[in-house]
Amino acid sequence: MNGLFQAGGPFGVLAAAWKAGKLGRCNAIFISTIITIIGAALQAGSSEVAPPDNRGLLGGLHGVSILIGYGLSTWIGYGLFFIKGTDTQWRVTHAIQIVPALILGCGILFIPESPxxxxxxxxxxxxxxxxxxxxxxxxxxxxxxxxxxxxxxxxxxxxxxxLPSSWKSIVTIPHYRKRAWIGMLTMFAGQFTGTLVINNSGPTLYASLGYGDGDTLLLSAGWITEGLFANMLNAFLLDRVGRKWLMTAGLAGCVAALVRECICLALFEGTSNKAGNSAAVFFLYLHLAIYGSCLDGSTYVFASEIWTPHLRAKGFTISVSGLFLGSLIIRVSAPDGFANIGWKFYLVMAIVTFINIFIFAFFSPETKGLPLEEIAVRxxxxxxxxxxxxxxxxxxxxxxxxxxxxxxx
Known part of the structure; x- marks a missing residue:
């Protein structure tokens, strides 16, 4: 089911490019909320208006908002875990999607359209x-x-x-093509830090370290909640540290955490060594602290602002496709759909992330504090x-x- 969700992502972002370009940003969001509400009912039964000096902060709040949603979903899941012997567990979790979609659908009516x-x-x-x-x-x-x-x-x-603004021009014109590669790499690299794997296989990972069912859900909910505060820090740092080196430092930190996680899993997974298993959990939490404070919101801000206004709808779509490409590659290569994740899998992601550090450091420009039109000069x-x-x-x-x-x- 998680694989199908990610597989639908590329089709969603392609549709978003058309809607945002033809109908406007606000109308595109409103239509999507209607689709979400309908989908939830069936299951149950940006950056362009921000001034240059604050664009990182305002855009970085995107990550904070996502983690609020993730956090609420995990705590709701944890709470409903204890209601057994009834279909309330799955009906409520599906139906509750309607509430934030309604809030967004109503709220978007009061938000100004992109100037x-x-x-x-x-x-x-x-x-x-x-x-x-x-x-x-x-x-x-x-x-x-x-x-x-x-x-x-x-x-x-x-x-x-x-200026040329077709899909073909993005492929054939060198500086358009450079944006496409950098944008896709930015989102792709974020996925290959291992965050997706930890998020989706967290309960399985904690179970392999000797924790019971309730504790695995609790640890997963705590992990996501930590990410919320890390994203707040990310939004604060973006306009002070900058995009390029904040993300580069984040990739390096994720490599360090992944390597240590590999060591702990190789030595203690499946054993009764409480200290070793606790260390493995610590490095999972450390990984998210680094990823959330350096990469999570940064990738979306950077992958959007590198595109000029006349190409932003199409360009950001291409950037985000890198996220889904990374997700699909991880899912296809994951043993038994994340059911038997071992230390070797994390080691592979650590190696790929290490390579991405050098690619990003040498080929990506800094965009901190620049008006969107001036970024084009870079x-x-x-x-x-x-x-x-x-x-x-x-x-x-x-x-x-x-x-x-x-x-x-």
Whole structure:
């Protein structure tokens, strides 16, 4: 069942690219909540509006939100474990999905649409209103920041519309292709740290270390809850440390934790050595502390902000596909569907993560504190400065340059 869930992921993100590009970010989320509510009933019976200096914090809260959901689900599962001899165990866990979906579906009606998407679709007045709403600041009574942000969004549009933006262009144009590889690698590397395996096979792992049924669920719930606080730290660190080296340090830390976990499992799994088994549990918790505080939210923020506005819907879809690719590879290679995970499996993930450290350190740029439009410079894009625009129209020189942009790229 977990394998089927991950297998559906690529189809979901491909559909999300179309919905976000054609219908808008908010409408895409709203439609997805409706689908989730319908699915739950049957079972029972971003970043674009954030200012550069705070984009890491606001985007990093994505990871915090995910861990809140994970945490609630594990504690609900733990509580319902003790209600035996009834179908309440599975009916309640499925039906309760409706509650957060309803909250999201109703809440999204009050969230402003992406100003970039509004400008791209000719709704400049609505975009201006959104920017005034979200950037209103008593210390800036003349709304200078809002005007600057609006100009920075609107100015390059005439130029960007001349740029290639098809799926094919992402494959054929070198700096687009570089983004695709880096984005996919970022999400892929996160999966190969072993977090997915520990999350899905946690009870089995704890059971192999001598813990009973209730204790295995309790340890799994505690593990996820620790991840919530680690993600809060991740959101705090992103705008202070930066993306690239925070994630690189996280990968290195995960390797260290995985190697120590391998040693503990090789020596104590299946034995009655309480100290050794407790050490194995400690390194699982240490692994998540490192992953959650350095990688979890960072990967999503980085894999989104490396894409230029006219490619973000398609590009982020490609980035996230790396997550599902990594998940599927792990699931296919896992012995007996995670039922018999041993130390050798963790050692393989440690080796792959170690290789990813060097790839990431040498080929990924730093994006901390840069406006989204300026990040394009790091990838060799042709970028139009706002001074090259008069009343939203590109100067003739920029238009002439745009004609041969694909060839120059």
């Amino acid at each position: 970039r998407w509004l400008v791209e679709n000719g709704r400049t007045q609505a975009a201006n209103e959104v920017l005034h709403r979200i950037h209103k600041d008593a210390a800036d009574p003349d709304n200078n920041f809002t005007q600057q942000e609006f100009q920075q969004i609107q100015s390059p549009l005439a130029f960007e519309r001349t 990838f060799g894009d042709m970028v139009m400065d706002s001074s090259d625009v008069i009343d939203g129209e590109a100067r003739s020189g920029a238009s002439q340059n745009a004609g041969s942009v694909e060839e120059k790229a």
